[in-house]
Amino acid sequence: MTNLMHTLFGSQGYIPHGHCYLWQPWLVWLHVASNAAIALAYFSIPALLLYFIAKRRDVPFNWMFVLFGAFIIACGIGHLMDIWTIWHPNYWLSGVVKAFTAIISIYTAIELVPLIPQALALPSPAKLEAANRELERALRELQSTQSRLIQAEKLSNLGQLVSGIAHEINNPVNFIYGNINHVSSYTQELLNLLALYRETVPQPAPAVAEVLAESDLEFIEGDLPKTLSSMQIGADRIRQIVLSLRNFSRVDEAEMKPVNLHDGIDSTLMILQHRLKPKGDRPCIQVVREYGDLPKVECYAGQLNQVFMNILSNAIDALEEVYETHQANQSSTLERTLQDKAPVIKICTRLIEPDNAAKQVEICIADNGPGIPKAVQAQIYEAFYTTKPLGKGTGLGLAISHQIVTEKHRGQLICQSDTGQGTTFLIQIPLRQSFVAPESTRTAARNP
Ligand SMILES: Nc1ncnc2c1ncn2[C@@H]1O[C@H](COP(=O)(O)OP(=O)(O)O)[C@@H](O)[C@H]1O
Ligand SMILES: [Mg+2]
Structure with a gap:
């Protein structure tokens, strides 16, 4: 064990890498600066990747980002080792770091192979957007169908109500309408009788004369037929309205029928x-x-x-x-024409x-x-x-x-x-x- 540690961290017998650069300061510092810059970048990329997957846990295959992060960090350590070995020839240690990097890189590559078809099968943002639009359209259609159904239901209820009322009014109106003709002819007969009575009995009994003096019989004689005929016009109008309402609602007809x-x-x-x-x-x-x-x-x-x-x-x-001009004289030219x-x-x-x-x-x-x-x-x-x-x-x-x-x-x-x-x-x-x-x-x- 101590032997292994000795070999790993030992450097006897090797010469520092700087000798290969002949210790030329510009060459040495070029390597140092480049390796340091690469290491810095390699350490910051995994940090950003980790931050991304921590925020977006829904991203598929996020463990792959962790693997990428690990092998990029290993590469970064490799570059730091390159700086270290310029002065310190711990080539065993730098070799082990490289071997470790190789293992994670190869593992990442192997894991990536089966992932590619799965990643290719993921819907593209354009496809997702299209699917989203389709969903939104379907939702809108559903809403409008629903409201049309509700409205149609309301109309059908209203139709039933109107038709019910029209049906109920129809009978009593027909009594009135049908009887007005009789009432007119009876009234005419009574008036004729009254006229005849007045002709034949010019001097009525005192009780009758008293009532006659109090009532305005002449006015009644003239007005009664007029009253009856305006009642007839009114009843006729109600009949027409009822007919229109029944015609309009026609809820009794669930199936197609030939109509005018x-x-x-x-x-x-x-x-x-x-x-x-x-x-x-x-x-x-x-x-x-x-x-x-x-x-x-x-x-x-x-x-x-x-x-x-x-x-x-x-x-x-x-x-x-x-x-409907909101204020007088404010109509537009179009409205005025x-x-x-x-x-x-x-x-x-x-x-x-x-x-x-x-x-x-x-x-x-x-x-x-x-x-x-x-x-x-x-x-x-x-x-x-x-x-x-x-x-x-x-x-x-x-x-x-x-x-x-x-x-x-x-x-x-x-x-x-x-x-x-x-x-x-x-x-x-x-x-x-x-x-x-x-x-x-x-x-x-x-x-x-
Ligand atoms: N005869 C018309 N003249 C002018 N605009 C009309 C006429 N008929 C329909 N429109 C327009 O069509 C729109 C939709 O009509 P409609 O579906 O019946 O809904 P609403 O009457 O409740 O607004 C109206 O708001 C109006 O702008
Ligand atoms: Mg309308």
Whole structure:
């Protein structure tokens, strides 16, 4: 043991390395300075590597960094030994340091071989970023689908409520409406009888004369028929409203049915009637209907009514916005030119026959409001896209409408507009929704 230590740390018989440099000071110091600089760098690199893996424990294969650190430190010690042996010929010791360095370097190299394929398989930052973007997109889609589902559920609940109320009101209103005719004819008979009585008995009994003097019989005779006829008009109006509500909600129809689309548009307009009336500076919104000769269209009527409702409400909002100047005389030039035109919503329907495709119906809803800038048109169907103030817009109207038209009815919803040009929405849906069965089921049906 002492022998081994003696050999390792001993230096008898050897001459210092400096002799090889002929002790020329510049040569000696060149070696000293270079070895010292290399050793300094070799000691600082592992320190930085260790600091890195201590901070980033998630980095894969971090033990490899420790191995790198160890062999770089061994190399650094080797360079220090080179300085030492210039004056002290402990060549055994420097040889052992070199052997130790060789062992760790070779071990590191061997460990590195199986690691390379694994390291190559690691996703690149670009791939990770793409995956991340995909995840974010999926999340956004999920959120918007969820909100559309909630909204659709709300609408369906609302539809049920409206249809329930309409149904309940329908019966009592029909009693009133149906009986007013009888009441009118009975009243007329009574009045006739009264007139006849007055003619035949000009001098009634004193008790009757007293009551006659107190009541304004002539006024009643004139006013009673008028009262009855205004009650009749009122009852008729309630009946129409109830009919529109039932028409509009149509929740009873879970499956497709051929319906008259014009009824749907009319009932929607009836429900929106109160919003068309003049308000503040805004004159009454005129509605021009140009209905074509349409056959019945196979569709989910309640859902399509919802589309008409969303698009018509947006048109009314847009026309209203023209007059909503926040301060008097602060309207922009565009608003002032728009204010000079009477606000109009035009609804046209027609049959179209696209080349090589089945017949479709087209419903065109146009307003002469401020229009939608081309730049934002791509966004209007996105869920939550709204330009309206908080509390007024939800940004879901067109998203839901687009889904109903394109997905539920395999149709198209097209927007034609530009700033100051008004806005036109075209709803195009096939007349029939005949679904083609997939090939496999058809074959199965033919060969049972
Ligand atoms: N007729 C129209 N005229 C002008 N802008 C419109 C019209 N219809 C829709 N828009 C624009 O499209 C946006 C999205 O509409 P929508 O999905 O119904 O949401 P919301 O009405 O709740 O804002 C509106 O905020 C508006 O900027
Ligand atoms: Mg809307």
